[in-house]
Amino acid sequence: MSFRVGIDVGGTFTDLVALNSETGEIINIKVPTVTKKISRGVANALNEFLGFKRVRRITLLIHATTIATNAILGQLGLELPKAGFITTKGFRDVIEIGRQNRPELYNLFVQKPRPLIPRRYRFEVSERIGAKGEVIEPLKKSELDQVILKIKREGISTVAIGLLNSYINPKHEVDIEREIRRRVNGVFVSASYKVSPEYREYERFSSTVVNAVLMPIVSVYMEELIGEVKEIAGEISFYVMQSNGGMASALSICERPISMIESGPAAGVVASAYYGELLGLKNILSFDMGGTTAKAGIVIENRPMLTHEYEVGGRVHKGRIVKGSGYPVRFPFIDLAECSAGGGTIAWIDEGGALRVGPVSAGADPGPACYGKGGENPTVTDANLVIGRLNPNYLLGGKMKIHRELAERALKEKICAETGLSMEKAAMGIIKIANSEMAKILRIVSVERGYDPRIFNMIAFGGAGPMHACPLAEELGISRIIVPLNPGLFSALGLLTSNLSHSFSRAIMEKAHEIDVERVEEVFEGMESKGKEILVREGVQEGEIIYLREMDVRYVGQSYELTVTVPKPLTQGTLELVKEMFHEKHRSVYGYSVRGEDVEFVNARLTAIGKLGKPKLMEKEAKKPGGINVSPETIRPVFFEEADGYIDCPVYLREKLPNGFMVSGPAILEQYDTTTVVYPKWDAEIDKYGNVILKFRGNGF
Numbered sequence: 001m002s003f004r005v006g007i008d009v010g011g012t013f014t015d016l017v018a019l020n021s022e023t024g025e026i027i028n029i030k031v032p033t034v035t036k037k038i039s040r041g042v043a044n045a046l047n048e049f050l051g052f053k054r055v056r057r058i059t060l061l062i063h064a065t066t067i068a069t070n071a072i073l074g075q076l077g078l079e080l081p082k083a084g085f086i087t088t089k090g091f092r093d094v095i096e097i098g099r100q101n102r103p104e105l106y107n108l109f110v111q112k113p114r115p116l117i118p119r120r121y122r123f124e125v126s127e128r129i130g131a132k133g134e135v136i137e138p139l140k141k142s143e144l145d146q147v148i149l150k151i152k153r154e155g156i157s158t159v160a161i162g163l164l165n166s167y168i169n170p171k172h173e174v175d176i177e178r179e180i181r182r183r184v185n186g187v188f189v190s191a192s193y194k195v196s197p198e199y200r201e202y203e204r205f206s207s208t209v210v211n212a213v214l215m216p217i218v219s220v221y222m223e224e225l226i227g228e229v230k231e232i233a234g235e236i237s238f239y240v241m242q243s244n245g246g247m248a249s250a251l252s253i254c255e256r257p258i259s260m261i262e263s264g265p266a267a268g269v270v271a272s273a274y275y276g277e278l279l280g281l282k283n284i285l286s287f288d289m290g291g292t293t294a295k296a297g298i299v300i301e302n303r304p305m306l307t308h309e310y311e312v313g314g315r316v317h318k319g320r321i322v323k324g325s326g327y328p329v330r331f332p333f334i335d336l337a338e339c340s341a342g343g344g345t346i347a348w349i350d351e352g353g354a355l356r357v358g359p360v361s362a363g364a365d366p367g368p369a370c371y372g373k374g375g376e377n378p379t380v381t382d383a384n385l386v387i388g389r390l391n392p393n394y395l396l397g398g399k400m401k402i403h404r405e406l407a408e409r410a411l412k413e414k415i416c417a418e419t420g421l422s423m424e425k426a427a428m429g430i431i432k433i434a435n436s437e438m439a440k441i442l443r444i445v446s447v448e449r450g451y452d453p454r455i456f457n458m459i460a461f462g463g464a465g466p467m468h469a470c471p472l473a474e475e476l477g478i479s480r481i482i483v484p485l486n487p488g489l490f491s492a493l494g495l496l497t498s499n500l501s502h503s504f505s506r507a508i509m510e511k512a513h514e515i516d517v518e519r520v521e522e523v524f525e526g527m528e529s530k531g532k533e534i535l536v537r538e539g540v541q542e543g544e545i546i547y548l549r550e551m552d553v554r555y556v557g558q559s560y561e562l563t564v565t566v567p568k569p570l571t572q573g574t575l576e577l578v579k580e581m582f583h584e585k586h587r588s589v590y591g592y593s594v595r596g597e598d599v600e601f602v603n604a605r606l607t608a609i610g611k612l613g614k615p616k617l618m619e620k621e622a623k624k625p626g627g628i629n630v631s632p633e634t635i636r637p638v639f640f641e642e643a644d645g646y647i648d649c650p651v652y653l654r655e656k657l658p659n660g661f662m663v664s665g666p667a668i669l670e671q672y673d674t675t676t677v678v679y680p681k682w683d684a685e686i687d688k689y690g691n692v693i694l695k696f697r698g699n700g701f
Helices: 038-050 067-073 141-154 171-183 201-233 250-255 263-279 380-386 404-419 423-445 465-476 487-495 517-537 572-590
Strands: 002-009 013-020 026-032 057-064 083-088 122-125 135-137 158-162 188-191 237-241 247-249 284-289 294-300 310-312 327-329 336-339 345-349 355-361 457-461 480-483 500-511 545-555 562-565 599-610 634-640 645-653 662-664 667-670 675-678 682-686 692-696
Touching: 002 038, 002 263, 002 487, 013 038, 013 487, 026 038, 026 487, 038 201, 057 201, 057 263, 057 487, 067 201, 067 310, 083 141, 083 201, 122 141, 141 171, 158 171, 158 201, 171 188, 188 201, 201 237, 201 250, 201 327, 237 250, 237 263, 247 250, 263 284, 263 294, 263 336, 263 457, 263 487, 284 423, 284 465, 294 423, 336 423, 345 380, 345 404, 345 423, 355 423, 380 404, 380 423, 404 423, 423 465, 423 634, 457 465, 457 487, 465 480, 465 675, 465 692, 500 517, 517 545, 517 599, 545 572, 562 572, 675 682, 675 692
Parallel strands: 002 057, 057 237, 083 122, 083 158, 158 188, 284 457, 457 480, 645 667
Antiparallel strands: 002 013, 013 026, 237 247, 247 500, 284 294, 294 336, 310 327, 345 355, 480 692, 500 599, 545 562, 545 599, 634 645, 662 682, 667 675, 682 692
């Protein structure tokens, strides 16, 4: 049998999900991540998978990894290379000065992120391109010769090139790039006209610098990984998940490594979009709660929502990236909000005697107190265990023993003794605070983006997501929750449902009454031609390529833009439609629109998508005419905040539940990688794919 294989490398485990494209059979494998040699962990997972007798070959391998982010954050074994930066005379400090954004507004001693390229390796050349693309001052070749000599003498291995106004006319960047490649052997080169051809010098320069420092690291990693895969599985199609939710070949990733910075988290939202399409649900809130963090994303009309700027290495506060705390990167990223609320998040008492949860996590080692690995601090997992929501004998299908008495001791000593709260009140306090933080990130990607969460369905996954989904949905007014078959491996499944995708952008910078629609149409056609060239090289048939056109639009005088869809072809008539869509989106996001104001078109964007065909999932047999009668494994008292006490709940093993099985909450559904808590006002049903469909009935007890 042939399989599609997705491998997602995390900090603790490397997850492998294999899907038989013909039957829909899924094989799940978890192996420890080898942090000092990530490719070895991938190889271990592949070897275990290929050991199954029914596996004959792998037709497609898709990979997601956080190696790019970890390198910027300074992970050991991923030291940044010696890099150089070439820019217009007088502008070498732009990447250090940045913007006025301060990560801590009232801190007089705040430290900005250290420059990725020291000042002594930032070189200037005399040249100037005007704002309209005209050559004001030609490139001075003698200065470039001196810069190239310094690059050789200093042993610089990767070079970023960012010149003023090169997004309009890249002539001088092209000349510099060509000379460096010709005269310096083995050097990596990253030019801003290829990486981010958009205005705003700081963001464009920063994107190019981040790309440059990642190129050697990612290239070496990909070379090692491809070698390992080839040795184990032979010649197979190998792709990497990008932060925009699409896949790309390893060669494309090595040229533009900034495209894979958030590849792992993106996969969960891609999987949510696939499930929405599978179940006929167009609007999805993606909720992923793991051991350390919780993440939220949004899918509109079966398309994950994107943002076009991200700060890699930045801090997160209340679900939002703290502006000025990281390195800006201009590339499409799936729009995610994140908070420090996972199963291992630690609860504590502050100096004022208030109960707090996070942001510190117990991680995998020592982990929550109940793991028995030496952890002494109470966590969200300990709280769920104490009030009966977790089975101490059934974590990881019974393979992992957890200790209720250790969880109780941690809560009693660290929380109850300090506050005077009972064990149950302390545990529920921890859960409510965690839920409050997670509700905020769900609002960030919905309400703050101009969408009403009540019209959405929630897909809850991650090891802890299904335990907390019901109260979060109630708070946001969501009436339907989908818990997929294997929530703990759902992100890896997303790798198998994605298409090949490449994103392009070009600066327009014209007001609506001055725009030359024919020139803009030529810009779109040029990007389409480039996208087709890359996708055909990656093995996609021309008939399987689709193009999504967008433009960044704003009112004249505004500092930031909104992205709207652009019809094909662009004519004076369709331009008016684009303007109307902008007015409507502005009203949706900000509560008002000003149709009398002049509109400015800033950037043209194109996504070229190569369709690979969606895999099908295995369906369960339909329920029999005689009905379904499944007895619970046991009855367990579980504390619920609505009852302010314990309720005896039936506990079911999910793998035993057939298609059509229904139960009214409160109830507990246990499985290998998660526990689903069905709250009192909810009903649970198993659909034909084995998903748990939770529906709000609102009757309570």
